[in-house]
Amino acid sequence: xxxxxxxxxxxxxxxxxxxxxxxxxxxxxxxxxxxxxxxxxxxxxxxxxxxxxxxxxxxxxxxxxxxxxxxxxxxxxxxxxxxxxxxxxxxxxxxxxxxxxxxxxxxxxxxx
Numbered sequence: 460x461x462x463x464x465x466x467x468x469x470x471x472x473x474x475x476x477x478x479x480x481x482x483x484x485x486x487x488x489x490x491x492x493x494x495x496x497x498x499x500x501x502x503x504x505x506x507x508x509x510x511x512x513x514x515x516x517x518x519x520x521x522x523x524x525x526x527x528x529x530x531x532x533x534x535x536x537x538x539x540x541x542x543x544x545x546x547x548x549x550x551x552x553x554x555x556x557x558x559x560x561x562x563x564x565x566x567x568x569x570x571x
Contacts, residue, residue, distance in 0.1 A: 462524055462560050467498040471523065472538040473531060476568070491543050495530060499523045499539075502562065520547050520566050527552050527559035536568065543568045 474494040478487040502522040521544070525531070533549040544565035552559035 462500075464500075464526065464558070466500040467525070469499055469501075469539070470496050471499050471525075472496045473535050474538065475534075476536055476543070491536065491538055493538070494535070497525045497528060497531075499525045520564050523563050523565065524560050525563065527561050531561060531563075537563070537565060 472491075472493050473496070474492045476489050477492045479490045479492075480486070481488050500523065502524050523537075523539075531549075531551070533546055535546070537544050537546075545568050546563055547566045548562075548564035550562040550564075552561055
C-alpha cells in the first residue's frame with residue numbers, strides 16, 4: 460500500500476464517548492469527548508476489500524490513514540467534520556520504522 464503523507468490534508472479528532480448529564484434535565488446522555496487531533500488522508504477501498512467487508516456485514520465503511528501513533532487505541536472513536544465514527548477495523552503499524560501508518564476502517568456511530 461503506497462501512502463503519501465502529503466495527502467494528509469484534513470484533521471480528525473480522536474476521543475471517547477462518555478455519559479454526561481444533559482444540561483436541560485440532568486439525564487445522562489452519550490457525548491463525544493475530544494482527546495487529541497491528527498492529520499489524516501482518505502483511502503479508497505478496492506472492489507476486493509468492499510466484497511470482503513460485504514461478506515462480514517461491514518458495509519458503509521470509510522477508510523482513513525494517519526501516521527502511526529501509540530496514543531490511538533482500538534476503543535477510541537474519531538470525529539470528522541462533526542460526524543462521529545467507531546473503528547470497525549483498527550490496523551496499527553507497530554514496526555520500528557521512521558514512516559509507519561495506521562489504517563482505520565470506520566463506520567458512522569448510530570444516533571439513538
